[in-house]
Amino acid sequence: MRRDEGYIKFSFAHEAAPAPAHPRLHDLMRIRDDLHEWELIGVLPDGIGYGNISARIEGTPKFIITGSGTGLKFPIAPGHFCEVVSFDIAKNSVVCRGPLPASSESMSHGAIYAARPDAGTVIHIHDRTMFGLLIQEGAPLTPADAAFGTPEMARAVGRLAATLPPVAVMVMAGHEDGLIAFGPDPRSARDALWDVYSRSRRE
Numbered sequence: 789m790r791r792d793e794g795y796i797k798f799s800f801a802h803e804a805a806p807a808p809a810h811p812r813l814h815d816l817m818r819i820r821d822d823l824h825e826w827e828l829i830g831v832l833p834d835g836i837g838y839g840n841i842s843a844r845i846e847g848t849p850k851f852i853i854t855g856s857g858t859g860l861k862f863p864i865a866p867g868h869f870c871e872v873v874s875f876d877i878a879k880n881s882v883v884c885r886g887p888l889p890a891s892s893e894s895m896s897h898g899a900i901y902a903a904r905p906d907a908g909t910v911i912h913i914h915d916r917t918m919f920g921l922l923i924q925e926g927a928p929l930t931p932a933d934a935a936f937g938t939p940e941m942a943r944a945v946g947r948l949a950a951t952l953p954p955v956a957v958m959v960m961a962g963h964e965d966g967l968i969a970f971g972p973d974p975r976s977a978r979d980a981l982w983d984v985y986s987r988s989r990r991e
């Protein structure tokens with residue numbers, strides 16, 4: 789990876805549309821609200837939202853994902869989701885449609901769906917304790933110099949995901965407290981996070 793290509797700012801083309809329909813939408817909403825209660829998805833003291841959950845539209849590279857700035861929302865509603873119609877990692881851009889635009893973090897979700905045809909759900913959360921525990925345990929991690937919101941991060945996430953089992957949790961070393969989990973369905977990705985969460989609170 790060249791280091792001199794500079795930071796390509798995230799951009800999106802957004803088409804206003806009704807809330808996306810998806811057979812897993814209800815599962816996603818329930819799991820997202822659990823994660824919000826555990827404070828793995830939420831809002832930092834400075835008002836910046838963190839964390840998101842997505843599900844692939846079966847048989848396509850497209851997915852639905854919680855929209856930009858929804859960290860504060862509780863409970864989550866269908867109108868807080870959008871559909872990512874396409875994305876371009878090199879250009880750091882997405883085409884999305886729905887009531888809200890997609891956030892820059894949707895790039896890492898897209899990278900996993902592209903790298904793993906078996907991945908049906910991706911969940912991105914922030915948690916310092918889980919982050920620390922997984923690093924201590926030698927969990928798979930993206931390079932520390934792949935920074936949040938960059939094509940390097942999305943590429944690193946996709947590359948690493950391709951080497952892991954069908955259900956896995958990865959550490960985003962260059963994205964403070966950031967973890968990303970994936971699995972064939974929402975429940976499996978959520979359970980993988982719950983396992984780490986439980987262990988991190990026991991120690």
Ligand SMILES: [Zn+2]
Nearest residue numbers: 838839893966
């Ligand atoms: Zn994040």
